[in-house]
Amino acid sequence: MDFRLTDMTDDEIAQELSVVEPLTDSVRDLIDAVIRTEVDDDVLIAAREQIDAVVTSLRGNQKPGSYGVPFTRKLHGMPYGNAAVGKRNAIAPPLRVEHHDDGSATSEVVLGAAYEGPAGLVHGGISAMLLDQLLGEVVSVSQGVPCFTGTLTVKYLRPTPLGPLSLRAETTGSEGRKFFVHAEISDAEGPTVTAEGIMISPANMPRHEELKRLRAELAASAE
C-alpha cells in the first residue's frame, strides 16, 4: 500500500471533488451515448475532434502515472482512480458502499448499457468485479485490516438484468490473517450472483487501529 500523503488540505480536496465528480459523471454519460448513438458519421467525426480537444486541455497538467491511493492529512484513503469506486474514474459506476453496525456492507447501484455482457444482461465479469470490491471493503472496515483478495469464487444463479441492483457482503469467519467473506447481488426477485472470498491481510501493513491512533495524535497536535 502507498502511504503517500496528499499535498492538499481537506477543503482543497472537497473543492476539487466538487468539480471533478460532475465531470466524471459527464464522461459516464458520454460512454453510454457512444454505445447507443445512431447519428450520422459527420456528427461522430465532429464528436471525436471535440473530445480530443478536451483531452489535450486536461493533459496540460497531469500526474505521471496512475492515480494511486494517496492519503489525506487525516489519514483517510483517496481511491479516486479505483475501477469500481473511483470518484474520478468513469469506468466505475461508481459503487457507493454503506457500512453497517452489524459489520455488513451494502450498496445500491444502477447498471446501464456500459455494463452489458449477454444482450440486456450484466456482464458476468462486471458482477465479479463489484463483488470483489465489496468483499475487500467489508473486511477492511468491519475487521479494521486492509486486505487483498486471495481467492474469489463467484456462482451465477441466474442472469442478472441491467438496471437497479442491490449488493450485500459480510465477514463469515477468520483464521489468522485470512478472512472469509460472503457477498451477493440481487435484483427485485432475489439473489442472482453469490461470491465467497478468502481475503488476506498482508503482515507488513499498518492496521486501522494504528491509523486511528495516528489520526488522534494528529488531531491533538493540531489543537
Added chain:
Amino acid sequence: MDFRLTDMTDDEIAQELSVVEPLTDSVRDLIDAVIRTEVDDDVLIAAREQIDAVVTSLRGNQKPGSYGVPFTRKLHGMPYGNAAVGKRNAIAPPLRVEHHDDGSATSEVVLGAAYEGPAGLVHGGISAMLLDQLLGEVVSVSQGVPCFTGTLTVKYLRPTPLGPLSLRAETTGSEGRKFFVHAEISDAEGPTVTAEGIMISPANMPRHEELKRLRAELAASAE
C-alpha cells in the same frame, strides 16, 4: 440470446466501425485524462460543458436500451457494447482475443490508470472480468457452443502490475452441457492470476454448427 438481425449490410457495418472505433478510443483516452489531470477548475468546468454538448449531439438519434448482441446478415455476433470486448464501449480495454488451432485462446492487453485497484496494480475485479470473458470465448469458439458462466474461481498468486499483460485460456474437459476451463493472466515474470470456470451451454440455444449451416444456406441462396 438475442437473434435480432441488424438492418445493416456488411459494408455499412465496416463503415460505421471505421468511424465509431476511433471515437471510442478517444473516450478511453478521456477517461484516463480525467483520472490523471491536475489542471485548474476553470479548465475542468469548461471540459464538462464541452462533453455535455457532445453527449447531446450523440443522443440526437440513439437506440432505446443497451446495444444488445445483434447478428450480421451472415450470422456473426456484434457484441459492440460488451464491457470487456465491445468496440463501442470505452469501459472495455478492449480485449482482442485470438483463437488458435489447438483450441486455446490468447490476448495481449495493456491496462492503464483506469483499471487500478491498489496503487499501481490492476483491480482484482478487473482481472476477474477479463478472465471471465476469455473463459466464455474459448468454450464458445473451440467447442462450437454458446455458453454462460456457471462458476468462476479466481486465485490471486501475486499482485498484477498495470501495464502490458498476456492472457491465455483453454478448455480442460466437459460433462454434458458443462465445460471446464482454465485461464490465466501473466506479466513479464509469469502468471499473476489463474481462473477455473464451469461454463454452461443452455439447452435451448442454437449451436455454432447450426449457425454454420444457416450461413452456408444464406451464401448459397445469394449466388
